[in-house]
Amino acid sequence: MADLLLNRTTWDLVADPYGNIAVTHEPYAIAQSVANEVKLFAGEGWYDTRQGIPHFTTSLGVVPHRGMIRQKIEEAARTVPGVVGAVARLGLNKATRVMEGSIVVSTQTGEELNVPLS
Numbered sequence: 001m002a003d004l005l006l007n008r009t010t011w012d013l014v015a016d017p018y019g020n021i022a023v024t025h026e027p028y029a030i031a032q033s034v035a036n037e038v039k040l041f042a043g044e045g046w047y048d049t050r051q052g053i054p055h056f057t058t059s060l061g062v063v064p065h066r067g068m069i070r071q072k073i074e075e076a077a078r079t080v081p082g083v084v085g086a087v088a089r090l091g092l093n094k095a096t097r098v099m100e101g102s103i104v105v106s107t108q109t110g111e112e113l114n115v116p117l118s
Helices: 028-039 066-078
Strands: 002-004 023-025 083-093 098-107 112-117
Touching: 002 028, 023 028, 028 066, 028 083, 028 098, 028 112, 066 083, 066 098
Parallel strands: none
Antiparallel strands: 002 023, 083 098, 098 112
16 A cells, blocks of 8 residues: 655655655554544545544533544544544643554554554
8 A cells, every 4th residue: 555645744746856745654654644534524535424433522622532533543544545443542731732652553464553642
């Protein structure tokens, strides 16, 4: 699996040393795709509006239930080709009121990838 490489801070395309759009391959391509799925809001997918997590109805503007958010994140991660399992490890930073954590993803090749949530 190959995918376009995205900048980890701006989530924008990156150029390779020759000025071409950079490409990434497994296992990083899978980790990046998992991060994309989790960031996608329900209904905002350009080609498939069924993709995404219903953040507006489940976690924004309400006191979120951590178990429900964990379930939605894990379900979204498992939709990525090459992923056979996902476990979200979440924590709430009470000072900043930000949910933090990571997703541990198991791939078809037996690798475990740690995808940070930020």
